[in-house]
Amino acid sequence: MMKTVVQLIVVMSFLASLSACSNMIYRIDVPQGNYLEQKDIDKLRVAMTKEQVKFVLGSPVADNPFDNDTWHYFYSLKGGRGNNFEKQLIVEFKDNKLQDISGDFNKSEDFNTPLDI
Template structure:
């Protein structure tokens, strides 16, 4: 009888410790370039690479074999499991902005160069 009570106490103690894991604070872990639509709206076709870098910052990744494609990626690993990801691919032709793809919309003015 005494062994059964001891086993029951051990089982209850283990169950209560495992239940506490939901109380542990887990931090959010951001990685990459945080971009907002208002930043993307500043991009215009035929911008130079320096102008794009000024608006968006340095890309997370550049293709080692193709310097005309830049990748901007942002991921937030939430401590409570609320993950968030966004990406933007910027393409250049002759060192001028040619196109953007990804999780952001092009602005209505994207196809209007800055000098016009």
Template sequence: MKAVVKTALVLATALTLGACSSWIYRIDVPQGNFLEQKDIDKLRVQMTKEQVRFVLGNPVAENAFDDDIWHYFYALKGGRGENFEKQLIASFKDDKLVDITGDFKKPDNFNTPLDK
């Protein structure tokens, strides 16, 4: 009889603790460059790499074989399982920005150089 009571008590404790696991705080894990559309709106064709770096920060990755392509990537793994990802690829030619692609809207005035 004591074995049955012990087994029931252990089982009840295990089930109770298992139910509490939803109360455990899980941290959000951000990785990469957090960019907002307002940052992207500052970009213009023919900006130098130095100017783009000033506006957006250092890229997460530069192409090892072609230093004219910069990758900006941001991922957030939420503690509760929700995930968020955004990317931006900046393309350069002769140290000047020529195009951007990715998950952001290209600014309407992107094709107007800063000096115009």
């Protein structure tokens, strides 16, 4: 009986030490998509051309052959320690001019003021 208790204690301490080692394993962060900052979004103005928007933000994540007037920018970070992060921006055009933006970023106060003025 005493031998079984000692074996059980040894097994339990071994399992506890294994679970403590799992936190020491390095896990890589996996970023995907377009990383955007609010300062980039603040540069956008209504009536900008698609080329101007692409210059400021870069190319969208994916092209939609059925709706060329809506661009989707998406960024996700799967952190190695479980700290996941996601942000998206939807840019809408009408007649090749920037009409509106929506998503996880704020519009700047100057968004509705075209660059030409």
